[in-house]
Amino acid sequence: MREKLISEIRAHVAAEYPSEACGLIVETGTGQRFIPCRNIAENASETFTLSPDDYLAATEVGEVIMVIHSHPDVVQLVPSEMDRVQCDHSGVEWGIMSWPDGDFCTLSPRGDRELAGRRWVLGHADCWSIIMDYYRMEYGITVKNYSVDREWWVDGKEKLYDGNWQA
Numbered sequence: 427m428r429e430k431l432i433s434e435i436r437a438h439v440a441a442e443y444p445s446e447a448c449g450l451i452v453e454t455g456t457g458q459r460f461i462p463c464r465n466i467a468e469n470a471s472e473t474f475t476l477s478p479d480d481y482l483a484a485t486e487v488g489e490v491i492m493v494i495h496s497h498p499d500v501v502q503l504v505p506s507e508m509d510r511v512q513c514d515h516s517g518v519e520w521g522i523m524s525w526p527d528g529d530f531c532t533l534s535p536r537g538d539r540e541l542a543g544r545r546w547v548l549g550h551a552d553c554w555s556i557i558m559d560y561y562r563m564e565y566g567i568t569v570k571n572y573s574v575d576r577e578w579w580v581d582g583k584e585k586l587y588d589g590n591w592q593a
Contacts, residue, residue, distance in 0.1 A: 432530060434460040439496040439525045445470035448495040450481065451521070452488035460494070461487060471498065473508075492532075494521045503529040510536070511555075538563055 431451065439447040442465065449462045463480035467473050474495045484490060493516055497503060503524040505513075513520040513533045520533040541556050541563075554573050561567040 428458070431458060431460050434462075435494055435521070435523055435530070436528055438462045439523050439528075442496070443525050444498050446472070446474040446496050446498060447523075447525075448474040448476045448493070450476075450484045450490050451492035451494060452484050453491050454488035458491070459487065465495075490518060492519045492521050494523070496523045496525050498525050500524050500527075503527070503531055505531065505533050509533060 435449065438449055438460070441447070446465055446467070447462075448465045449460055452459050452461055461480070461484040463484070464477040465474045466477050467475040476493070476495075481490070493513070503522065505520075505522055509520060509522065510533060514535045514537075517535055519535070521530060522533070523530045538559070541560055546552055552573065554571070558569045558571060561569050
């Protein structure tokens with residue numbers, strides 16, 4: 427990646443600190459360009475949700491070839507399993523910058539993974555995701571993603587299976 431892009435990413439990450447910064451690298455036909463995006467996550471210091479409006483605007487500039495985000499205040503830059511799973515689902519490379527260190531690493535989608543032996547990540551690499559992947563890989567059927575990223579079963583108030591098993 428060109429130093430100019432790294433410098434632009436670094437400036438955006440610094441400006442958004444202590445929140446996680448996010449953005450996109452797009453291929454414009456005349457080169458690559460970094461597009462800073464808004465992190466609309468409620469807990470932006472711990473995670474990121476890239477603004478859909480910003481994503482759409484970036485696709486009008488060029489083809490999205492990389493998702494960028496930051497890991498604030500980490501001792502060592504190591505992509506989380508959530509990063510890896512979301513990179514897999516996005517189908518494009520991911521770039522992660524630590525801050526304030528400014529270290530940078532990239533992830534590539536892993537393609538279809540074995541169904542057994544996956545690390546569990548609630549709402550992203552859980553039982554339902556294995557079912558969805560099985561039907562996609564074995565039969566070419568895309569099953570609707572009903573995953574939720576909260577521990578709905580803990581307090582016993584939500585009964586997602588009881589009310590939805592016939593859906």
